[in-house]
Amino acid sequence: MKSIFTRFLPLAALGVAALLAGCERPPIQSVQTGYRGTGMLQVYNPRILNEQIPNHQPPGTPPVPASPDGPRAKDVLKNVQVLGDTGVAEFTNLMTAITAWVSPKEGCAYCHNLQDMADDSKYAKVVARRMIQMTQHVNADWKPHVAGTGVTCYTCHRGEPVPAQAWVTAKSQDKRSDFIGNLDGQNQPAMSVGLASLPYDPFTPYLLKGEKIAVQATSALPQGHVASIQATEGTYALMFHMSYALGVNCTYCHNSRSFNNWPESSPKRGIAWHGIRMVGDLNNAYLEPLTKTVPATRLGPEGDIPKVSCATCHQGAYKPVYGAQMAKDYPALLGAPTKAAATAALPPPVAEPTRSVLYFGVGSPVLDAAQSAGLGALIELLKSSPKVMATISGFHSAAGTLAQNQDLAKQRAFNVRDALVAAGIPATRVALAKPQQTEANVAGEDPTARRVEVTVR
Numbered sequence: 001m002k003s004i005f006t007r008f009l010p011l012a013a014l015g016v017a018a019l020l021a022g023c024e025r026p027p028i029q030s031v032q033t034g035y036r037g038t039g040m041l042q043v044y045n046p047r048i049l050n051e052q053i054p055n056h057q058p059p060g061t062p063p064v065p066a067s068p069d070g071p072r073a074k075d076v077l078k079n080v081q082v083l084g085d086t087g088v089a090e091f092t093n094l095m096t097a098i099t100a101w102v103s104p105k106e107g108c109a110y111c112h113n114l115q116d117m118a119d120d121s122k123y124a125k126v127v128a129r130r131m132i133q134m135t136q137h138v139n140a141d142w143k144p145h146v147a148g149t150g151v152t153c154y155t156c157h158r159g160e161p162v163p164a165q166a167w168v169t170a171k172s173q174d175k176r177s178d179f180i181g182n183l184d185g186q187n188q189p190a191m192s193v194g195l196a197s198l199p200y201d202p203f204t205p206y207l208l209k210g211e212k213i214a215v216q217a218t219s220a221l222p223q224g225h226v227a228s229i230q231a232t233e234g235t236y237a238l239m240f241h242m243s244y245a246l247g248v249n250c251t252y253c254h255n256s257r258s259f260n261n262w263p264e265s266s267p268k269r270g271i272a273w274h275g276i277r278m279v280g281d282l283n284n285a286y287l288e289p290l291t292k293t294v295p296a297t298r299l300g301p302e303g304d305i306p307k308v309s310c311a312t313c314h315q316g317a318y319k320p321v322y323g324a325q326m327a328k329d330y331p332a333l334l335g336a337p338t339k340a341a342a343t344a345a346l347p348p349p350v351a352e353p354t355r356s357v358l359y360f361g362v363g364s365p366v367l368d369a370a371q372s373a374g375l376g377a378l379i380e381l382l383k384s385s386p387k388v389m390a391t392i393s394g395f396h397s398a399a400g401t402l403a404q405n406q407d408l409a410k411q412r413a414f415n416v417r418d419a420l421v422a423a424g425i426p427a428t429r430v431a432l433a434k435p436q437q438t439e440a441n442v443a444g445e446d447p448t449a450r451r452v453e454v455t456v457r
């Protein structure tokens, strides 16, 4: 008996060691992020966190702060189509920075024909010009996600011409080589979904095609199907990607008691909601149209260009580069809101003492400053009469799909509520009411339909 024991002890010890090798060495710390009792906490390993810190440091600021004065780039240079109104000093700073962010090994020659800097024969320069516009668009038009922090080329590129965390559509399953039905990308552990046995390509449906992300029943004992099993698995796959990309748990955004419930979710979930729309916008409006510009060797197995996911910017951090404020040093990358024209065309807000109507840009949940001025009288009334309650209803135009529009109407209402709360009105005095008529109106893209109505009682 003893001899058997001693003979197998080393083997057993080896087995235990092998098992434990898959575990994370302590210490583990948790940080509470929600109300106590809700289990809304983040689990961190300080040792691993410390190891990651160097990966999320910003590169240096420009050696000479650029002077906004002096001649414009377009007056001095030959072929500046996007940065023409930039001062020459800042233009030079930006070219130096872009080289450090995107092609430090290859230098200016990655984009330029060094004999003639104005020449556009290198594809990389053509792509880079569009990337400058994309960066400006993110910084100017996606403030609900990137806030004042914004992004630079470094946020995604980190010294590589193709961002390490770009994605392409996965090769479709070869159905002739096996007798299995559609695997839907499952049972093949992939980092894209944190090694979970979930569809490994949550990107194409949700971050390119904009498929709907709502799979939970909103009532007890629901009738019929809320969503297919495939849509549910896909949604969870996307959520795993999001958690993994940000290095957080599900409870960073959700109260896991009820994943779909917005009032119980953390404010981060609202930021993430805008993030999902922003990524879809960048992939459709900027990356996909560049497919024919880049060499075929860049394309994935299905012939698509590398695109953006949450990880492209975040790379495992809750805020990319731990929220470093890099964009402010390069004013040319901040851009001017391209939606300015659309919002300027909005009808003026209705500002009556007991009723406000605020209008929104096409497809936009963002409450524009001129429109929010329409809340002034209402805020006065709420402040002077503490018993008065405000009710908010969001509406949408007829263009587009109903489900997405209802979502948009809801988000518009949330943003107006946030504006009231920001003005000092307690959230308990603001109620959200689903309007009677949520069906789309019949008039197509009617600017007066894209509105939020606030009434007080």
Ligand code: HEC
Residues within 6 Å of the ligand: 076, 077, 078, 079, 080, 081, 082, 083, 084, 095, 096, 098, 099, 102, 103, 107, 108, 109, 110, 111, 112, 117, 118, 124, 125, 126, 128, 129
């Ligand atoms: C990642 C690509 C990229 C890199 C690297 C790059 N540039 Fe540029 N450069 C551009 C783009 C794009 C434009 C055009 C901008 C526009 O149209 O507004 C441009 C324009 C220029 C122009 C204006 C040429 C003209 O007369 O029209 C000069 C000068 C220039 N770059 C200098 C440099 C220098 C010097 C370096 C290296 C330190 C550099 N660039 C590195 C992308 C790049």
Ligand code: HEC
Residues within 6 Å of the ligand: 098, 102, 111, 124, 125, 127, 128, 131, 132, 135, 151, 152, 153, 154, 155, 156, 157, 161, 162, 163, 166, 282, 287, 294, 298, 305, 306, 307, 308, 312, 313
């Ligand atoms: C939101 C993330 C993101 C930001 C910000 C971004 N890029 Fe990109 N960039 C990408 C992705 C994804 C690709 C991959 C497409 C491809 O292969 O061409 C790419 C490709 C490129 C390429 C082509 C590389 C090659 O050889 O194929 C250049 C050049 C480039 N970016 C320059 C820039 C510059 C300059 C900026 C800042 C003004 C910038 N990018 C900002 C995501 C980004």
Ligand code: HEC
Residues within 6 Å of the ligand: 213, 214, 215, 216, 217, 235, 236, 239, 240, 242, 243, 246, 248, 249, 250, 251, 252, 253, 254, 259, 260, 261, 268, 269, 270, 272, 273, 276
């Ligand atoms: C960074 C924030 C964030 C994290 C982390 C996150 N989610 Fe989500 N989740 C969202 C947002 C935003 C939506 C709504 C998306 C939409 O409507 O477009 C959502 C939607 C969902 C839904 C669908 C709810 C419905 O209406 O049917 C489920 C289920 C879900 N998440 C589960 C999870 C799980 C499980 C995890 C952890 C693996 C997780 N989420 C991590 C932000 C997050």
Ligand code: HEC
Residues within 6 Å of the ligand: 138, 145, 146, 147, 148, 149, 150, 151, 155, 242, 246, 268, 269, 271, 272, 275, 276, 277, 279, 308, 309, 310, 311, 312, 313, 314, 318, 319, 320, 323
């Ligand atoms: C173009 C780059 C970019 C992409 C792509 C991106 N984000 Fe972000 N995200 C940012 C920046 C920049 C911030 C920091 C904003 C700030 O300082 O408040 C941020 C902040 C956030 C926050 C708030 C974190 C906090 O603690 O306040 C969440 C949540 C988030 N992102 C989720 C997502 C999700 C989910 C996706 C993918 C659907 C995504 N992001 C894609 C740039 C990006």
